[in-house]
Amino acid sequence: MSDFSTLLFAALKPWRNAKAWHVALSGGLDSTVLLHLLVQLRQTHPLPPITAIHVYHGLQAAADAWPAHCQVLCDGLSVPLQVVRVQVQAGASIERAARDARYQVFVAATGAQEVLLTGQHRDDQAETLLFRLLRGAGVSGLAAMPRQRRLGAGHLCRPLLDVPRTQLETYAREHNLSWIEDPSNTQTDFSRNYLRHEVFPALRRRWPQAAASMARSAAHCAEAQGLLDELAQQDIHAASAADEFVWLGLPSLELAPVAALSPARQRNALRHWLAAFTQLPDTDHWAGWDALRDARDGAQPVWKLAQGELHRAGARIWWLSGDWLYQPTAPVSWVQPDQVLALPGNGRVRFVGDIPDGPLQVSYRQGGEVMALEQRGHRDLKRLLNERGVPLFARGRLPLLYRNEQLLAVANLNGLDSSPCGRWQLQWLPTLSDQGLS
Template sequence: MIDKIINQYKNKSFLIAYSGGLDSTVLLDQLLKIKKTKPDFNIRAIHINHNISEFSKKWTEHCKKICNFYKIPLIIENICLDKNNNIEEKLRIKRYNIIYNHLSLNEILLTGHHMNDQCETLILSLKRGSGPTGLSSMSFETTFGNKKIVRPFLKKTKKELELYAYKNNLNWIEDFSNLNINYDRNFIRHKIIPILEKRWPFFIKNCFRTTYICQKETTLLNKLLDKKINNFIKFDNSLDIKNFKNIKKELSLALIRRWVSLQKIKKPSYNNIQYIYHQMIYSRLDANPKCILGTHEIRRYKKSLYFIKKQSNLKNTILFWHKKEKNLTLPNNLGFLSQNQTGIALPAPENHQLINIRFQYEGNILILGRSKKRKIKKIWQEKNIPPWLRNQIPLLFYNNDLISALGVFVINIKNKSQNTWIISWYNNLKSTYNNSFSFS
């Protein structure tokens, strides 16, 4: 059933999302048959226990039994979430992030999604008011961060999988929570699609054709946008928007959507893109708009958009550096401070002064090389430090006296000892632009 599909990949290692249900059971059986003829074929399975059914432990034991019998390495993970609103989406996000973290670089993730699943996803996308990208639903092959998901059954219907399972005497789990129509997908599966299929027997296959057409149209559009968007993406991955007011709104929206999609996150909603366009292209220059997208956010600085990872607010954080001979680790993955001979020379503290690091300061300051004090906000602007980075830069204090924003400026301190010490900040500020995958 899937031999040709699997054989086209040079990778010989696969991780199966194994729930123990019909779809993943058929998938596992297919792969075991391929393995019999290919000794170098490697299979692992991962089972996620969602802990939302009284039978979940029995299902886990079933998966253990099957994998032990066939000598398939099995990873078991548990999810425990409150049964509140949007539990389906939260479980899906959690599940995929867990799987991603277990997936080796040389492995391909295989899932048992089939044509009926695709039809349900299409209807859910219609419910949300999605455009062509959303209506593309699931792809046969998807980039998963820097890894890959393949759905080899996407051209097969559930009836075909059931027929195969019965013919081969397979044993699988029946998850009765799939009958609960309080969940949107189950409502579509049990109440909507049967009516549509009764009226139009080829409805599911026609839905598949629609998603395929949308995928092709989206791919073509993205190729055309990629040629154009290169003129707007800067060296630091920011999007130059200074001329967006002079091009058609539809093109501006398409370029913004494409830029966001290149960040390897969940596809942004229509409302997200509209908000970015209206609030960041047309808001006043001194405004500081932002759009939150899961664990990341879009920020505007001057005439560019930046995609950044959200960081904890360090406004009230104070770190005391009592032992200068030891490195001082900074929060938010900002690296560490070290006293050495290769960093910046600063006025040395006196014996009675407490060395401390803070991340917030307000007021006027006089920096080296200047004759007049200026507001620190103006100094940040002069140094081209975006607002979201200003409270991520360690500020060196002796007692309550600001000495330096490390790597940015040094305070002009008069009538102080000429003794100096040298500090290096080994920082990871670039992680603010980190595109490491997060399924959100």
């Protein structure tokens, strides 16, 4: 086995028991060499089944011939090929849109315990580092491309990140491989192409090991980011105690433990926590967090982000998105109260125990509601919600059960959600923050 094959085999060691390996095959040099190497390896080692995926974007006339080229290559290597045609959405960056369309295909094609293998090499890693450095990226961005990460139900792996492009070219010539040269790769109006053709040649003339050094710096940043993630997990854990409104099904943290951290550590913890929910602003645009954190008690501040909002209520911060950002439709007649009632944009309600006499309907707070309580008389609903500390953002979504004009119950609030004799209880299963149902 050659040194090249030995390096690749070692890089793939964690994935040798996968159910399948899928190769992202553009037909270019790197993916062609990767596929050929894998086929050579399976002749001497037991490997998972290998398939190839070619994504046809249709962005240029030359691309029409690429699926056929990939098919000839795969036929010669006895590798099944899947060709997927995609529509690239118009936008500010055609490169980004094409990448997004590509990865949607890869996510769909990669199942549980399966791995997508891509052919990015050391020069690509160096270009990514420099590109992100010029955009002012932080440690996470400067870590460039990870060697492996989750991809849908499976994983993505880049086994050639330590290999320079020159080594791929040498291998391809030695094995008489042919590959596609994308005409768009020479267009220097694309930022990456400008770096590749104009900047890196000058850097290599002065510093021949520039790409290797940059790739090594990316690895150092990846290690540093791993430590920051560990610190963020500790800080989030310290602020993750549940509260009495856990039934809302919303992600939340205690504010005080977060606010007690240094500003940089606050941002690190919040970036880690919010990354699962939304795209985050850059470091210069965190004034919204400062305003939310420092607002006076009872101010109910909101920080609006790309995919939702961060609210402060009840000494906690809460993440809201999807249906939680809109007032639900009301009223809703409950024609069959023996069955669960779906509330448009607001989950569902049901009775536990007996069913009260009708006619019944579910509505939401408008202001001025009054509720009759046993041994307490008629009480203002606003006061009752204040007594229980219900977060302001949830008050307009709490299902209110009416019979004619009489307010019978408020879902999920102890003492307000049942009949005086306890024969029935109104239970609300809210819409989750990801717009699903709990």
